[in-house]
Amino acid sequence: MKNLVLLILGFLLGALAMYFYCQKDKDSLEGMNPLVPRGIINPDQIKTLTQAYNSRYDSINATVFKDVKGGDNRSSWYSLEDVRNYLTIAEQQAKDLKYNMDGVRLYLGAQPMVGDTPGYTTLLFVPTGTPMGSEGNLLNFTLQGGGGRDIPGGPGLDMGNGGDPPSSNYPQ
Known part of the structure; x- marks a missing residue:
């Protein structure tokens, strides 16, 4: 009888611990x-991140795009319908x-070069995902983030529209 009580208590404590473990990410979204x-980030954070990219963008333009009017592309636009x-x-x-x-x-x-002109950044x-029926997946560890691996043979999406002009920074 004593072992049964300890077993039930162990299950309850384990369930409680698992509940709090799975709730930890939700606390930040209270x-x-x-x-x-x-x-999700706000427009000021977007400006900070895109301006932090300026030195890299300038390096690319100074080397690869030095003779190309407008420089390299800084953004790609996709319609909601396409996405x-x-x-x-x-x-x-x-x-x-x-x-x-x-x-x-x-x-x-x-994009590939056309003649002597380098292709724009895209x-x-x-x-991404995980194989169906993966072995040893007792718990859903996707709660931890990071996602799966690229799906071999899965289709990609490209051909977004570039900035206007291509070198435009945020906001356009």
Whole structure:
């Protein structure tokens, strides 16, 4: 009888500990809409981050784009319709490839050179996920963030519109 009580007490303490462990991320969003994604930043933070990129952008322009009017591209624009359609297609393709899609990773890329003119910088969306039925997944560790790996054979998204002019900083 004593062992049964200790076993029940152990389960209760374990469940309580797990509850608080899973709630730790939610504490930082107190008073906010639960649908608000992590990483939302305000316009002042956007300005700070894009201005911190200026020295890198200037280095790229001084070397690769020194003879190109307007310099390299600083941004990519995608329509909501294109992004939503891409996510739908990528999720279906992930299922077909036997993956659980958990997000997208953005890669910096560059369009191919045309003659002597270097291609503009672009952003590439790539689906990420984990194989379906992964072994040893007793708990959902995606709560910890980081996401899965790039899905081999998953479709990417490119061809966003560049800034106008390409060298425009935030805000445009």
